[in-house]
Amino acid sequence: xxxxxxxxxxxxxxxxxxxxxxxxxxxxxxxxxxxxxxxxxxxxxxxxxxxxxxxxxxxxxxxxxxxxxxxxxxxxxxxxxxxxxxxxxxxxxxxxxxxxxxxxxxxx
Amino acid sequence: xxxxxxxxxxxxxxxxxxxxxxxxxxxxxxxxxxxxxxxxxxxxxxxxxxxxxxxxxxxxxxxxxxxxxxxxxxxxxxxxxxxxxxxxxxxxxxxxxxxxxxxxxxxx
DNA sequence: CCCTGGTACTACGTAGTGCCGAGTACCACT
DNA sequence: AGTGGTACTCGGCACTACGTAGTACCAGGG
Numbered sequence: 001x002x003x004x005x006x007x008x009x010x011x012x013x014x015x016x017x018x019x020x021x022x023x024x025x026x027x028x029x030x031x032x033x034x035x036x037x038x039x040x041x042x043x044x045x046x047x048x049x050x051x052x053x054x055x056x057x058x059x060x061x062x063x064x065x066x067x068x069x070x071x072x073x074x075x076x077x078x079x080x081x082x083x084x085x086x087x088x089x090x091x092x093x094x095x096x097x098x099x100x101x102x103x104x105x106x107x108x
Numbered sequence: 109x110x111x112x113x114x115x116x117x118x119x120x121x122x123x124x125x126x127x128x129x130x131x132x133x134x135x136x137x138x139x140x141x142x143x144x145x146x147x148x149x150x151x152x153x154x155x156x157x158x159x160x161x162x163x164x165x166x167x168x169x170x171x172x173x174x175x176x177x178x179x180x181x182x183x184x185x186x187x188x189x190x191x192x193x194x195x196x197x198x199x200x201x202x203x204x205x206x207x208x209x210x211x212x213x214x215x216x
Numbered sequence: 217c218c219c220t221g222g223t224a225c226t227a228c229g230t231a232g233t234g235c236c237g238a239g240t241a242c243c244a245c246t
Numbered sequence: 247a248g249t250g251g252t253a254c255t256c257g258g259c260a261c262t263a264c265g266t267a268g269t270a271c272c273a274g275g276g
Contacts, residue, residue: 006234008233008234009232010232013234043234045234045235049233049234053232067242069242069243070242071240
């Protein structure tokens, strides 16, 4: 799939929140998971910037743990604010995608 | 619906292309139409910048016509490049939205 | 007769987000 | 010693949507 960059804006962060919400995990693994889920072109750098932002905005709880196969990992888990943000993300997504599908089908 | 700004990035342009594809129309009317379609917070300024971009990128054909109730209108119609861009927009949208819905349902 | 309000477009700057590249660091295997 | 996979950081870039101000035309009310 060619360049989805612009379309991912605003949604990629939500996807990351969702993944973190499923289980405590870390940046590198999130990237691999997204790649497998069809977000093939998403790279580490992008995910790390999102994670830094999430932390800065107080949406996640961070725990550093040794890895055994590389540098220590930073594990992320959602806190209450994060869960709330995730919920509003899905609300927005439902709203937006229904409007757009509607636009496409309805023709006008 | 609260702030959809970030989520609209990359998709709003496609919506505008779609509307123009339905019938030759102009900026102000496009804005009103989007507002009625649920994109309530989209304002003129945003649409005009998109239209300028479409023109600059050679995706539309522009015709100026007097209005009768205000300044002259700039009517926009899709050319071949525009129709092609619209088609790839829908392809991308289908792809992305299916991945995201998949992510939401599948959990992982 | 001005003034408000609706129609219609232009121009400039801002902020947010994803991407890119370079760099650091640890470990396993050859 | 060198390569390759794991794992994170940092700085800058590009693109997009938004906000605000300004211009301009017309109709109707005070």
